[in-house]
Amino acid sequence: MNIAIIGAGLMGHALALVFAIGGHRVTLTDTSAEALARAPGLMEKARATLEAAGEAGGLSAEDLRARVTLHEGLAATVAEAGLVIEAIIEKPDPKRALYAELDRLMPEEAILASNTSYLDVFPLMPARRLKRAIIMHWYTPPYLVDLVDLVGSPECPEALLEEVRAMLAAMGKVPLVMRRFLPGYIANRLQSALSLECYRLMDEGYATPQEIDEAIIHGPALRMLLLGQMAKGDLTGLPLSAQALANRMYTPPTPSGHSTTLDAALAEGRTGVMAGRGLYDWGPRERITIPPPSWPSGTAGCSPSSAPSARSARWPDTRIRPARSPHDPLRTLRPHGAGDGGASGIGLATVKLLAEGGCRVAINHLADDPRGAQVVAELRAAGHDVLSAPGNVGDAADGPRMVEQAVADLGGRLDFLVNNAGTPGTSSLIPPSALERLTEELWQTVLQVNLLGVFRCAKAAAPALKAARGAIVNVASIAGLDSPGSSMAxxxxxxxxxxxxxxPARGPAPEARVNAVAPGAVDSSWMVEWTEERRAASANKALLKRRCQPEDRPRSSASCLRGRRW
Incomplete structure (x- = not known):
């Protein structure tokens, strides 16, 4: 589709890059000749950063120049557009004037979209355009943040919204269709509530900017990354949420329209990163670091906290690895993955999730296990790109050989490794009191597969994973944390x-990430002797009051594979 973007500022030029990465042709304009002239350099700088991380979607500098063209006039910008995105100043009058001009110039069947954050723009648009008018609100920077809010005008058909939603989803974005217009949508309203409280904490002297950011990063942000907010309520129990509301322990700040902390900063010319100082001291612009090295002294209502050097040493690396495939839900560019123990149970469920997410997967299984060939055949028949990687990870020679061959079969690239192979070594529970049943043979079996197998595969895969800036997920178990599981071994x-x-995570870092997931008791073949009473008792101990199924666990692995680096 041909995309026209009106406004080449902070959001406009970034949107042009996003759509170019998504394979679209873009025309870009701005009433400011200076802003328009800056846009190519800003786009190329962002593209080069993404490319260095292997995340530019294959878009070269030459491709970018070919796909995005600049125009001084509005008529030439929108002449062939199928989608026109307005990304200008958040004021009603300029938007109303622009919409009137666009009504005269843009094609009749073109979609008119606004990137407005808070304004109800539909009353500002010509009535005859409302059937093909939407709000398409992005978050900055849009090449890193996937969320896009979509709102149709009161006259916009659902089919049109679905067409736009599908296009954005194919670009790897996460479009959220709102039922009706609400200023700020969901995310911005939550951010506004959070900002109001943050400024209250600073204005009244309770906390510094550093302390607030540290509390967010090391507290709610960690949970929200995986659970969001509402799922956390289910996990902790809704009665607790109801009690918290009933206690009325929190009173939101009353909006006053200003902040003494913010007012003081602005009065001193501390306007943010571009000025070198804001709520933090950022230092020379060419040496900006995240987190900032220090927080400026003398701001009303706050004082510096602990030493910047100590705080920086504890601050996590929250850089996002923003994969931008047009089609892969796992947000990676045609990812190649290998998983050991993939013929049954958790391994099979993991393979299916990765394959359905667009990955090309090498499935490890024992050479004499017929289930391996059957799984490969079934997934291929379903249209997935999978291949067989037979081998025994419990064998000192065969395990590394299997990984090396799988990498070669995947074309030399490996983005993911899921170390899932494991064995209880027994078909029945061996309680801690039955030491006589913990034989040398049992120990050797579980050690070779469960522990040495993980090490061998990770070691053999490390060079390819580092080259691809990939990730390893090791499947541990809650049995390794607070219970012996099937046996102490x-x-x-x-x-x-x-x-x-x-x-070992310190070895591949920073090029590759290593994480582990530790599922609880999972219904599997070794529990065949368990009675229904025992299964029920086991489920009753769990927080969710049910036993984990093989299909439950892979999503946690997928989250680690595509998530942030800490």
Whole structure:
């Protein structure tokens, strides 16, 4: 589709890059010749940063220049557009004037979209355009933040909204269709409430900017990354949420329209990063670091907290690795993954999730296990790009050979490795009191597969993963944290997997990430002897009052594979 973007400022030029990465042709204009002249350099700088991380969607500098063209006049910008995006100043009068001019110049069937954050722009638009008018609100920078709010005008058909939603989803975005217009949508309203409280804490001397940011990063942000807000309520229990509301322990700040902390900063010319100082001291512009090295002294209502050097050492690396494939829900560019133990149970469920997400997957299984070939055949028949990687990870020679061959079969690129292979070594529970049943043979079996197998595969895959800036997920177990599981030998090896995750993670870093997931008791073949009473008792101990199924666990692995680096 041909995309016309009106406004080449902070959001406009970034949107042009996003649509270019998504494969669209873009025309860009601005009433400011200076802003329009800056746009190519800003786009190229962002594109080069994404490319360095392997995340530019294959868009070269030459491609960018070919796909995005600049125009001084509005008529030439919108002449062939199928979608026109207005990204100008958030004031009604300029928008109304622009919409009137666009009504005269843009094609009849073109979609008119506004990037407004808070304004109800539909009353500002010509009535005859409302059937093809929408709000398409992005978050800055849009090449990193995937959320896009979509709102149709009162006359916009659902089919048109779905057409736009599908286009954005194909670009790897997360479009959220609102039922009706609400100023700020969802995310901006939540951010506004948070900002109001943050300024109250600073104005009344309770906290510094550093302390507020540290509380957010090390507290709610960690949970929200995986659970959001409402799912957390289900996890902790809704009665607790109801009690918190009933207690009325929190009174929101009354909006006053200003902040003494903010007023003082602005009066001193501390306007933010571009000025070198804001709520933080950022230093010379060419040496800006995240987090900032210090917070300026003398701001009303606050004082500096702990030493910047100590705080910086504890601050997590929250850089996003923004994969931008047009089609892959896992947000990676045609990812290549390998998973050991992929013929049944959790491994099979993981393979299916990755394959359905657009990954090309090498599935490890024992050479004499017929389930491996059957799984590969079934997934291929369903249209997924998978291949067989037979081998025994419990064998010192065969495990590394299998990984090296899988990488070669995947074309030399490996983005993901899921170390899932594991064995309890027994078909029945061995309680801690039955030491005589913990034989040398049992120990050797679980050690070779559960612990050494993880190390061998990670070691063999490390060069390819570092080259692709990839990720490893090791499947540990809650048995390695607070219970022995099927036996003390099993629990010990799964505890070792946690250690093998924490310590080797320093080896591939920063090019590759290493994480682990530790599921609770999962219904699997080794529990065949369990009675229904025992299964029910086990489920009753769980927070969610049910036993984990193989299909439950892979999404946590996928979250680690595509998530942030800490």
């Amino acid at each position: 099993y629990g010990a090896t799964k505890a070792g997997v946690v250690s093998l995750t924490k310590n």
